[in-house]
Amino acid sequence: MHICYSSSKMAKHACQLNFLSRSDGSALYSIGNTVALASVNGPGEVKKSNRHYNRSHLEVCYSPSTGQSMIGERTLESVILHTVEQVILVHLHPRTATNVTIQEMQSDGLALSTSVNATCLALLDAGVQMKSPFAAVTCCLTPSGTIIIEPTEAELKESEALATFVFDGQALNVLSAHQEGCLDSENFYACLRKCQTAAKDVLNFYRRIMEEKYSSDKSYN
Amino acid sequence: RAAKMGTNIGGVEVLRVVLPGDEVLQLNADKADISIGPGLRWQENVICATRSGLLKKTSKNLYYVDTHQKRYIPNAKEFVIGIVIKKTGNNYIIDIGASDKATISELVFENSSKKARKELKPGDLIFGQILVANKNIEPELVCIDVFNNLVGIGSLPDGGIMFTLPLHIARLIVNPKNSLLLMIAQKIKFMLLVGFNGRVWVKAQKQKEMVTIMNCLMMLEVMTLEEAKENIYRLHTSNSKNF
Numbered sequence: 001m002h003i004c005y006s007s008s009k010m011a012k013h014a015c016q017l018n019f020l021s022r023s024d025g026s027a028l029y030s031i032g033n034t035v036a037l038a039s040v041n042g043p044g045e046v047k048k049s050n051r052h053y054n055r056s057h058l059e060v061c062y063s064p065s066t067g068q069s070m071i072g073e074r075t076l077e078s079v080i081l082h083t084v085e086q087v088i089l090v091h092l093h094p095r096t097a098t099n100v101t102i103q104e105m106q107s108d109g110l111a112l113s114t115s116v117n118a119t120c121l122a123l124l125d126a127g128v129q130m131k132s133p134f135a136a137v138t139c140c141l142t143p144s145g146t147i148i149i150e151p152t153e154a155e156l157k158e159s160e161a162l163a164t165f166v167f168d169g170q171a172l173n174v175l176s177a178h179q180e181g182c183l184d185s186e187n188f189y190a191c192l193r194k195c196q197t198a199a200k201d202v203l204n205f206y207r208r209i210m211e212e213k214y215s216s217d218k219s220y221n
Numbered sequence: 222r223a224a225k226m227g228t229n230i231g232g233v234e235v236l237r238v239v240l241p242g243d244e245v246l247q248l249n250a251d252k253a254d255i256s257i258g259p260g261l262r263w264q265e266n267v268i269c270a271t272r273s274g275l276l277k278k279t280s281k282n283l284y285y286v287d288t289h290q291k292r293y294i295p296n297a298k299e300f301v302i303g304i305v306i307k308k309t310g311n312n313y314i315i316d317i318g319a320s321d322k323a324t325i326s327e328l329v330f331e332n333s334s335k336k337a338r339k340e341l342k343p344g345d346l347i348f349g350q351i352l353v354a355n356k357n358i359e360p361e362l363v364c365i366d367v368f369n370n371l372v373g374i375g376s377l378p379d380g381g382i383m384f385t386l387p388l389h390i391a392r393l394i395v396n397p398k399n400s401l402l403l404m405i406a407q408k409i410k411f412m413l414l415v416g417f418n419g420r421v422w423v424k425a426q427k428q429k430e431m432v433t434i435m436n437c438l439m440m441l442e443v444m445t446l447e448e449a450k451e452n453i454y455r456l457h458t459s460n461s462k463n464f
Contacts, residue, residue: 024291124240127273127289130271130272133240133242133273
């Protein structure tokens with residue numbers, strides 16, 4: 001288990017890699033009390049209907065912790081798919097498919113950002129070729145105008161709007177943005193800047209996890 | 222011996238842990254004698270990593286990223302263990318654990334000619350060398366080398382067991398002088414074949430010995446070599462008592 005307190009303003013991030021023995025790569029990731037398990041398989045065999053002559057076919061499947069998978073889950077899958085498509089080097093593996101499956105274990109309001117971060121670590125664990133890692137940060141705007149990074153479910157209920165941004169690992173450009181509620185442009189940019197700063201901590205966390213994973217690599221005789 | 226950053230073991234220097242997108246080198250005109258291997262990409266005068274892993278450099282200025290992976294991506298000249306799926310025409314279709322199935326002609330075996338072709342049934346195991354493999358075509362296997370000799374490759378005899386390991390573990394035990402294998406050999410006589418696709422085939426005299434060896438090697442997935450060496454004697458004695 002690799003646990004980090006990113007900063008005093010943020011919730012506790014924790015992660016365990018290679019959680020599933022049969023997947024090519026998997027990660028159990030938690031932000032505060034929200035926990036998601038992501039599993040990646042690929043590049044592997046693909047159905048004839050999904051074969052592309054020049055790229056790998058990406059699929060994301062999200063399962064909620066309770067109940068059936070419905071439109072809300074499809075929205076999450078779509079956001080994650082569009083994020084992941086920008087980052088994975090799909091042209092290196094034509095006529096294959098890469099599947100990402102995410103299981104929500106516990107939800108305290110941060111389902112999207114936990115799932116996105118779990119997906120990134122599962123892809124890093126599987127060794128899928130990517131342009132850069134990506135980090136998601138959620139923030140919400142309270143009625144008094146305060147921006148809270150990584151709020152709990154209770155804080156979300158009281159808030160006016162919430163926004164999730166996914167940043168890439170190199171220049172911290174926005175890969176995708178998902179927003180609910182009413183945010184005027186000033187507040188939107190304030191949220192974006194705060195999330196961008198917080199994303200640096202998340203990316204440093206990824207680096208620490210990877211260094212931990214390879215620290216036991218010894219050369220054998 | 223721990224491979225700490227900056228150490229040089231066996232001619233291969235371990236540099237650091239990289240994440241995808243990390244800049245590895247700036248390429249200038251005077252550094253033209255560098256080769257880049259798997260896990261690195263050259264874009265606009267900068268070499269970036271595409272996978273997370275250990276950045277390593279060999280004595281011949283070859284840089285590559287060593288990733289702990291389970292999914293096999295075929296490359297030419299690698300030896301793999303495959304399972305025969307079916308026969309189509311003059312070729313067999315083989316499963317090598319990659320995204321595409323490989324083909325092998327029935328003529329590329331030892332002592333195989335147009336009159337005496339090689340007969341294989343679905344489910345047989347073959348140890349072959351990949352002749353050609355890239356992202357655009359299906360891989361092709363051969364069971365003879367350039368000089369038409371059988372250099373210890375071909376269809377495998379019955380009576381062994383085959384299991385799968387992560388690729389970096391398979392690369393460790395390819396070396397026959399690996400200390401863990403030597404320790405096992407002190408107790409059990411066995412034959413071991415390691416494929417670069419992570420598949421390992423073991424044959425020993427008794428079933429329980431084969432299972433013991435399989436468990437010893439699978440332990441390497443979760444513990445280091447030193448810890449595995451300490452534990453194998455316990456595994457062997459417990460297996461002997463149970464059967």
